[in-house]
Structures are given as C-alpha cells and as structure tokens.
Amino acid sequence: MKQTGMGSEKIIRRKRDGELEYQPDDLTVEEPLEIRIGRKVLATTMRTPGHDQELATGFLISEAILRQPNELAKLSSPGENIVIVDLAAGVKVKLNSARRFGTISSSCGICGKASIDVIRQNFPPIQSTGSRIGLTTLLGLPIRLREQQMEFAHTGGIHAAGIFDLRGRPLIVREDIGRHNAVDKAIGRAFLDRRLPLDRHVLLVSGRASFEILQKALAAGISIVAAVSAPSTLAVSFARVSNQTLIGFLRPPSFNLYSHIERVDLSRS
C-alpha cells in the first residue's frame, strides 16, 4: 500500500500512431479511509492517501459535528487507513447527513428544497457583505491552482481544491481522487490553523460544483465558490439562499456568474 498520491503500474499503451508500448504509467492512488469518532466508525471514504487527518477534520466540519477548534481533543492515525478523532468532553455527535436526510418524509421523499433546508438548519447563510474579488484576480486563479498542483499533469485522474485570499494568494491547495475529499482536506487544514470562517476567501475546485461542494464551503464560511466546470441546479439554488457567490466554467477569459454577483468587480481594467 502506498502513502503517496501516485502508483506506478506497467501497462500497454496504444500510441497515436498505432504502435504499442509496454511501460510504467502513473495512476492516482485510491484507498479507503475509515473515519472513527473514538471507537465508533463514522464513515469510510475512498480517497487518495495523504493529509488524512485534515480530511477527517474537514469531513466532521461539513457534517456539522465539529465547529470550534476547542471541540477537537485529538487526532490520531493508528493505521495507514484509519483516522481516529477524539472530541472534547461534552461535544455531541449528530447523525450524518445521509441519516438526517433519511428522517425527512414528505410527498417528494426529500426534494432539493428540503435538502437545502436541512443544511440551513446547521449552517446560517454567509453574513458578511464586504468581500469582493477583482476581475483580474478571479481570472488568475485557475493558473495559480495549477501551479500548486503536484499530480494532475502526471495522472490526469485527480481533483484539486484551493482556498485563495481576495488578492488571489493561495492559502491551501489539496488534491484527491474525490472532489469532495479535496475540499474536506483544504477546509480541515484551515480549521486546524484556526482560519475559519473563510468569508474573505475563495474556494476554487478543478471540476464541477455540486450541492455538496457548496454545502462544504458554507460549513467553512466561504463566501465565494468558483469551479472550472459546470454547477448543478441544486448548487445554484443553494448558493442563492446561502448568500454565496457561485462562479462556473472559470476558463479565462470567460466565466459564468450564477449568484450574488455583487462580490465580483466586473469593471474592465
């Protein structure tokens, strides 16, 4: 088992000219991580090894189990694919979102609106209104994310999540085979560094923006979320009610703005 982000395997490659070659190829490592609270297994996620304690921390923040640094007593890794989180005395463990969803019952089972309401019970909308990003800074983020990425160029099989300040300076960049894991790792690191809430920061993800990505950003208090690819309908609805600015298809010089455009200075320089 490897603890690095890449594995090397000998494969057969058919090249563009039709010739075959047999040589090593770099692959993104995927391994399960078991997240425990004390002795109880909370979740198992398939992830790329590395920054596992940050991942576990970010996951608990997204699940609204962990809110303040003083609620976390200890993080430990007794094995390669286990993180044990010990919470401070008195911190209650709520059910995870899948289970929370399961308790809702209405004529639609659970609809998008109900999903949003569940999250909003745990996380209020972004409060601050002062954050603003300039056009040039925004357009510069994708290349800055790429500069910080270690793996993508090699394997083509990894997602990245970066947290930047409003001047475009990278605070944290993390990679993972799962987009949600990359975001959890970045948010977990920021939490451990006591940087939350990140209302004066931007989260950029290398792929698409789903409901879950917006939810995680809100849990960290992030007011601006940008994605290189498409958002979903529910991500847009969520951003609008959560007072989050959502930018999609950020492929300089173009992008789309889906919500709370007031945080982007669209004036041409």
Next chain:
Amino acid sequence: MKQTGMGSEKIIRRKRDGELEYQPDDLTVEEPLEIRIGRKVLATTMRTPGHDQELATGFLISEAILRQPNELAKLSSPGENIVIVDLAAGVKVKLNSARRFGTISSSCGICGKASIDVIRQNFPPIQSTGSRIGLTTLLGLPIRLREQQMEFAHTGGIHAAGIFDLRGRPLIVREDIGRHNAVDKAIGRAFLDRRLPLDRHVLLVSGRASFEILQKALAAGISIVAAVSAPSTLAVSFARVSNQTLIGFLRPPSFNLYSHIERVDLSRS
C-alpha cells in the same frame, strides 16, 4: 422541481471578448433520490431525475441485495424523489457496503486489498473467457456513446455510461450528474430486461474509472470496462483479480490497457 435532466437559469456570462451577457443557461439537474426497501430508507443519492427505478434497481444489484429478476416483486414511485423497492418474500437485505466496510478491523482499518476481498465475497470473478473486442470496434465506442447522449453538449455537467455489445452496438446509454448513478441506471435497465450477466458486453464510462465502477460492472457480470479518463490504482487491482479487462484514456486512436488484455484484439486491420 423538474423531472427532466436540464434546468434553465438566467446567468451572467463573461464572453471571451470580455463582454457581459445576461441570458438563460442550461444546467444539469441535481436532486436527491430516496431509495427505500419497503418502508425502510436504504440510501439517499444526489442524482439527475429520470430513470429513477432503473437507478434504484442498479443500486441494489451493486449492493448484492438483488441478484435475480424473481427476487424483485415491485417498483413504485410514490413521489418525485422516492423509489420504493418491494422484494420478493424471503429475499434478505444485507447491509450496504459502507456498513460492511465498517465491520472490518485490522491494522490498516480497511485497506484496498480488504475492500476488494469484501466485494469478492459477494461477486465471483468473471468466468467466461470467450469475449473479445476488435480494435476498430473499441476505438469506435466513444463516438457512439456521444451520439447516444442527449445532454452533455448542452450542459457540460453530466456523466454517461453505455453498455455495448462486442460489435459496438449500443444496448443502453444513461446519463447522470453522478458517474456511479449513470452506471447503476444502465445496469438496472439491463437487469429489468433480463440481460444479466453481461459477460459479452462492454461498459464505457465518460469519465474516470474508480474502484466503485469496476465493482458495479462485476455485479452485472461485465467483462470489459472502458473509461475515457484515468483509472485509479484500486480499479486496476480490482480488475486484475476479477478477471475484467480495463481500458483507460480511450481517446481514439490511443488508449491504455491495464488488465486482461486477451479480450482486446490488438492486431492492426
């Protein structure tokens, strides 16, 4: 709430020339689907509405709950985002894989090898050895998948999964915001049509191939799995022990072969 795969939202778009326009944009719909067995909620998945009963069916096949058509008594949709599966009398519901994983304990928590072993307890490796796909047929699959896709060109935010026979004829193509859902929908349809096992068929996914995709393919008895993007290390390990042929980066005229190359006729025509 929409039951189609696309939603339309007015957005601000910054065009390549720097001009701004305000107009509708097509987005992929993301809504939760609650899958129940009888009255019990088994799972909630974020999916693109459409083919929900196929999705629920495919999910239960992947979870090794449903194996034979006669084990399924009834599928019903009492609301837009609920599917109720009634199993035939006597069919046992096992715990889902997350919970199964949770019961394993070793020095690594659960490692990749243990994950593979858990799946193999439920699904034996592919038995047949006769399936073989020709080079020209293989190289033709991505364009055939694209031809069958309805949405991608519009939204850029959806995954596709297609099941093809060994002559490259499409049997089923399904789309979803989640790659695993697209595969579940395709497999669920094939099951309902009593086409399983699909050992003389190819599964092509539009994105990457993770462990989970290979697992679902094995549950349906699919012997050849191809992906337009990268596989993970665990997907490759899984394919090797499951006697599955795994093809990655299928971007004609090139591709990579990761396992069981004997099912691809590499001779140049």
